[in-house]
Amino acid sequence: MQNEYLRHPLDPWKLCSAESVISIDLPMQNMRRLQEMLVSAEGEAHYELQFSLGEHRLLQVQGKVRGEVTLECQRCLEAVSQTLENEFMWGLVTSEEAAVNLPRTHEPVFIENEKLDLLPALEDELILALPLVAYHPEGGCQLPGQFNEQQPEVQVTTKKENPFSALADLKKSLKSGQ
Ligand SMILES: [Zn+2]
Numbered sequence: 001m002q003n004e005y006l007r008h009p010l011d012p013w014k015l016c017s018a019e020s021v022i023s024i025d026l027p028m029q030n031m032r033r034l035q036e037m038l039v040s041a042e043g044e045a046h047y048e049l050q051f052s053l054g055e056h057r058l059l060q061v062q063g064k065v066r067g068e069v070t071l072e073c074q075r076c077l078e079a080v081s082q083t084l085e086n087e088f089m090w091g092l093v094t095s096e097e098a099a100v101n102l103p104r105t106h107e108p109v110f111i112e113n114e115k116l117d118l119l120p121a122l123e124d125e126l127i128l129a130l131p132l133v134a135y136h137p138e139g140g141c142q143l144p145g146q147f148n149e150q151q152p153e154v155q156v157t158t159k160k161e162n163p164f165s166a167l168a169d170l171k172k173s174l175k176s177g178q
Helices: 012-017 096-100 118-128 145-177
Strands: 021-027 044-053 059-072 079-093 107-110
Touching: 012 044, 012 059, 021 118, 044 118, 059 118, 079 096, 079 118, 096 107
Parallel strands: 079 107
Antiparallel strands: 021 044, 044 059, 059 079
């Protein structure tokens, strides 16, 4: 139902003059470019879009997105989930010239034949929200197998050394006593 907005290009003029507010739940699976940067394509992103007419009848869309994605931790290379959030203001334009003339608060989104293809523009906003690198929180990484094995070994040798050296001391003192 929500994805009705994604199935066909929209008439931005109609939406902006009606000051429409729409929300969309977009599955990660539908975003091919984003998917290539993720460990898993589970989950969905939630978008809220508010269409309006700006100065000089500029078609504009104010929006925000929030979604949880699974990335690869650059410390331990295991999966780490991260919440992405982004807020944006689009100016809908039909030419490079119009894009250049947009107010600095607006990023250009191009419309073709007076239609807005929503999906690629929505996907861009989530890609922009991706961190350059992802990490588990401090201390939250999976320890590599080697490290786990080495630790008890160290403990065992220390435990073993104590009784042996105590026994050696005892033997020494017994010998010197004889
Ligand atoms: Zn990690």
